Amino acid sequence: MPHFFSNKRLIVLMVCIIVLVALIGFSIKDRERLTVPEQFMKDSVGWVQSIFIKPAQYVAGFFENISEMKNIYEENKILKSRLDEFAALSVELQLVQKENKSLQEMLDTKESLFDYSLRPALVIHRSPDRWSEYIGINKGEQHGIEKNMAVITAHGLIGKVRNVSQFTSTVQLLTDHDRTNRVSAMVLGEESVFGFIEGYDHERGTLMFKKIDTEAPVEVDQTVISSGKGGMFPRGLIIGKIVHVEPDEYGLTKNAYVEPAANFYDMDFVMVVERSGTSLERELIIEEEGDDL
Structure with missing residues (x-):
């Protein structure tokens, strides 16, 4: 009798194993539809998750809103x-404009060192001589072009009108080595620092900014512009940025190397600058003619 019961238990165990393996195989194989128990379990779990997810999102959103409110x-x-700073600057600007208007009325003039107009021109040729840097443009005396007018590109100053004919003009570039080729310039900064753009360093590819006072606060990366004090050029024409500063050979002044803002070797179109304000040279001529009369 005991032997029979032991065989019976073995048979039940084997049947259970077979059923278990069948269930495992049935659940593992790919099926298009879930069984009813599986659907029930998934729906139940999903329902419980939907109950807890909303409070969790609310709590998370609450703390996130608090953080955002703090940032805001x-x-x-x-x-x-x-x-507040803008309001203060606006008031200061209005005061400066009012003061400027009063000073202009006192001087009985509306002209400024910044007043100028532009005349576009096409580059028609370039001098092949490295030591005589000139370009030709298709605008001349008939178009209102005059000698010594500044010439710029969209990026910055490149030179001045050297010779004028009826329909064309010759422009002397800042890179030309003529001793008389110089521009009165200044450094943009808290203090006004003046000097002259004279010459070009071909090895460095930089303009020479000379005759700077030894005590002047000149630093690398400062912008150099025309000062408007040369008689013909208006103030504010961009020349370039300082890349190096050193004392001159005698130690009396400082020299700065200026990386040009304009590209002297890629010019198709230029603009001739006609200064609207009366230049110093013209004022002197008018005064001399008045004295003669």
Whole structure:
């Protein structure tokens, strides 16, 4: 009798194993539809998740909103401070404009060192001589072009009109080595620093900014512009940026190497600058003619 029961238990165990393996195989194989128990389990789990996900999202959103409110508060403080600065600058600008208007009325003039107009021109030729840097343009006396007018590209100053004919003109570039080829320039900074653009260093590819006072605060990366004090050029024409500063050979002044803003070797179109304000040279001529009369 005991032997029979032991065989019976063995048979039940084997049947259970077979059923288990069949169930495992049935659940593993690819099926297009889930069984009813599987659907019930998934729906139940999904329902429970949907119950808990909303409170979790609400709590997470609550803390996220608090963090965003804090950031907005900080940004609002910064924006308010900038608005205060803007208001102060606006008032200061209005005062400066009013003062400038009063000074102009006192001087009985509306002219400025910044007043100028532009005349576009096409580059028609270039001098092949490296030591005589000239280009020709298709505008001349008939188009209102005059000798010594500044010539620029979209990036910066390149030179001045040297000779004028009826329909064409010759432009002397800043890279030309003529001793008389120089431009009165200044450095943009808290203090006005003046000097002259004279000569070109072909090895460095930079213009020479000379006759700078030894005590002048000149630094690398400062922008150099025309000063407007040379008589013909208006103020504010961009020349380039300082890349190096050193004392001159005698130690009396400083020299700066200026990387040109304009490309002297890729020019198709240029603009001739006609200064609107009365130049110093013209004023002197008018005064001399008045004395003669």
